[in-house]
Amino acid sequence: MTSHQTIDDLPTPALILDRAILRRNTKRMSERLRNAGVMLRPHLKTAKSIQVGRLAVEGHDGRITVSTLAEARYFADGGFKDILYGVGIVPSKLAAVSELRRQGINLRVVTDNLAVAKAIAAATKDGDTFSVFIEIDSGAGRAGLPFPALPGLLEIGRVLHEAPGVDLAGVMTHAGHSYHQSTPDGIAAIAEQERVAIVTAAEKLRAAGIPCPIVSGGSTPTAMLSRDFTGITEMRPGVYVFNDLDQEYIGSCGAGDIALSVLASVIGHYPHRNQLLIDAGALALSKDISAQEFQPKVGYGTIVDAPVRAMAVVDCSQEHGFVGADDPLPYGNLPVGARVRVLPNHACITAAAYDRYYVVDSDLDGGKSVVDVYDRINGW
Numbered sequence: 001m002t003s004h005q006t007i008d009d010l011p012t013p014a015l016i017l018d019r020a021i022l023r024r025n026t027k028r029m030s031e032r033l034r035n036a037g038v039m040l041r042p043h044l045k046t047a048k049s050i051q052v053g054r055l056a057v058e059g060h061d062g063r064i065t066v067s068t069l070a071e072a073r074y075f076a077d078g079g080f081k082d083i084l085y086g087v088g089i090v091p092s093k094l095a096a097v098s099e100l101r102r103q104g105i106n107l108r109v110v111t112d113n114l115a116v117a118k119a120i121a122a123a124t125k126d127g128d129t130f131s132v133f134i135e136i137d138s139g140a141g142r143a144g145l146p147f148p149a150l151p152g153l154l155e156i157g158r159v160l161h162e163a164p165g166v167d168l169a170g171v172m173t174h175a176g177h178s179y180h181q182s183t184p185d186g187i188a189a190i191a192e193q194e195r196v197a198i199v200t201a202a203e204k205l206r207a208a209g210i211p212c213p214i215v216s217g218g219s220t221p222t223a224m225l226s227r228d229f230t231g232i233t234e235m236r237p238g239v240y241v242f243n244d245l246d247q248e249y250i251g252s253c254g255a256g257d258i259a260l261s262v263l264a265s266v267i268g269h270y271p272h273r274n275q276l277l278i279d280a281g282a283l284a285l286s287k288d289i290s291a292q293e294f295q296p297k298v299g300y301g302t303i304v305d306a307p308v309r310a311m312a313v314v315d316c317s318q319e320h321g322f323v324g325a326d327d328p329l330p331y332g333n334l335p336v337g338a339r340v341r342v343l344p345n346h347a348c349i350t351a352a353a354y355d356r357y358y359v360v361d362s363d364l365d366g367g368k369s370v371v372d373v374y375d376r377i378n379g380w
Helices: 019-036 050-056 069-077 091-102 114-126 153-162 176-180 184-207 220-225 245-250 347-351
Strands: 014-018 064-066 082-085 106-111 130-137 166-172 214-217 260-270 275-278 312-316 321-324 339-343 356-360 372-375
Touching: 014 019, 019 050, 019 220, 050 069, 050 372, 064 069, 069 082, 069 091, 091 106, 091 114, 091 130, 106 114, 114 130, 114 153, 114 166, 130 153, 130 184, 153 166, 153 184, 166 184, 176 184, 176 220, 176 245, 184 214, 184 220, 220 245, 260 347
Parallel strands: 014 356, 064 082, 082 106, 106 130, 130 166, 166 214
Antiparallel strands: 014 260, 260 275, 260 339, 275 321, 312 321, 356 372
16 A cells, blocks of 8 residues: 555455544444443454454453454454453354463353353363353344243353353343334334343342343444443444444434445446446445335445435346436446445445455545555454
8 A cells, every 4th residue: 555545546346444434433332331331342243353443442441242263363363352252152162262261362152052051161171261141132033042031041050150160251132123123212112122131131140149240232223222221231332333324224323424335436337227337246245235124225335425316236246236326327427437435234244345444534635545454354
């Protein structure tokens, strides 16, 4: 990268990160949770970047969440010491967890399974230690002990608590069903459902004499729009660092809060169908349209500063994006070779195709110059 590189010099497709918006996003969440008396454990599966991670934990104690062991190793190498591996652990991965823990990394794991709890307890026989969260399903229907029955909670808790070398860190949940709401009231209702589920689980453990120091919630919508954090000790939002069209249209962020975009080149004009092609298709943009029911015409991403209404990637094949609009496309303003930027529907999935962020800063020159390059970790 030269000192005067601009986005016009980049190969396309390229992943563009606006540092000014990123900093505003991280500051907003940081201050919100600090004012609520809740610890922030950002989920870095979205960014997968040490540089973004350091911004996210600024002013906090540095705890983070990851979704792969590759991320755990990467962030450990970057100096992060308290890491929650937030995907249900299996016994075959315990050796890899132990390897990091022996290096002084408090890598914590998650389970909702009694047999796995027993395997963790058995794995301490050689002197290894573990820190474990019990996962609760607060309504998303993905993983966790279903609330309100919480079957097996005390049995799992007792096995973990009584095992020498095992720290029962607490309970955790992911309120993923908040993504299916589109109003502040709707998201706040899910946030309360999330809170009641994990606080109830914690109280049930404590009533049985089993400690539960950490009560961990997590999703960007509930972290932003919850009205009551009573009993919750930490939150694990993730996509808020970048935001995306999904978050905008469900109300977690505003239109100016999307820090991530894909830079693409116009590669063809097709006036007979009022479309043009760009060199960013399904692999560069993803095909995730998770909140489409709440969105206007966005397809697989909208065009930044579009010259006509509802200009979006309306379809895509592997390497081609089909751009359409409600009005006739202004082909003279967008000749073949012109650059456009596409806002993603789901930042996490879009970013997964890339190995780096080209960083711009809209507060400096409108985001035209590349001011830095951030790396990111992919794979498992």
